[in-house]
Amino acid sequence: LVINKEKHITRRGYTLCFLSKLQASLRRRDVYVTGSNRWGDPRARLLQGADWQANRIKVYRSLGHPTDPQEAIKSLGHQLDSRYRQVAARLCENEAVELDVSGPKPRLTISPLASLDEPDSLKRLSKMISDLLPPVDLTELLLEINAHTGFADEFFHASEASARVDDLPVSISAVLMAEACNIGLEPLIRSNVPALTRHRL
Known part of the structure; x- marks a missing residue:
């Protein structure tokens, strides 16, 4: 090649x-x-220099690690060795694992785990949470976020770079929705809404 x-x-x-x-x-x-x-x-x-030194002990404690790195590495090494020996001892009996050595390189195949049925309590909880969430139109959500953050102010119309056009956040939200959902502009075009005309979008 x-x-x-x-x-x-x-x-x-x-x-x-x-x-x-x-x-x-x-x-x-x-x-x-x-x-x-x-x-x-x-x-x-990652934290560097003085910032790391000031927060080092707190980070170690939150992760449950010793302050001595060699001690941490030694502990992880023992865990790895123990797990490796457990897997090796049970490999021949494990029907979910197959090792194919017929090709130029050994190939390991692991069967996927069977899916667990959702308990009734989880189904009830999911429905309860779903009922608490009001149905929201995604474009309305984008407009609400813009009202809080003003992200649409960072955009400008391609043909009117020096001037703001009316209802630009509506147009921006429509285009973002079309691109993010991969639905194209067609479902969002409204000829009777200036901000959503084909030409504007």
């Missing part, structure tokens, strides 16, 4: 392989994107 018949590196093949490896590295967190919430370094969100 990368090297052609003339033993030269092909740009398209190299680019494709590079992007494939980059994607895999991003998913494994071997590569980070600075400033990204999803692909950034998770360690950047």
Whole structure:
């Protein structure tokens, strides 16, 4: 794919392989994107320096960990070894686990657990909670959130960047709803409502 018949590196093949490896590295967190919430370094969100020292004991206690990291690692190592031995001892008798060694690499297959029936108490609780929640139109909910936060003020009309258009939050909420629910604009278009006309959206 990368090297052609003339033993030269092909740009398209190299680019494709590079992007494939980059994607895999991003998913494994071997590569980070600075400033990204999803692909950034998770360690950047941890307490650092003086903040960590000030809260260290409180964090340890809340997690139930000893203050000595070596002691914590030793304890986790014992737990892992114990669980590993339990699994290994029962592996031959466990019908839910199959190990296929016919291919180039061993393949482990674990049967899914059977679903449990919901107890009547849970069904009653679910109905009770559902009855307490009023039916709410999602677009109305977006408009209410905008009334509290003003998030729609960060948007502007593409053709009227220097001026505010009437009922822009209504248009923004409709477009957000269409995109988030993947229903398209068609169900939200209202020719008799200026904020919901096809041209506006």
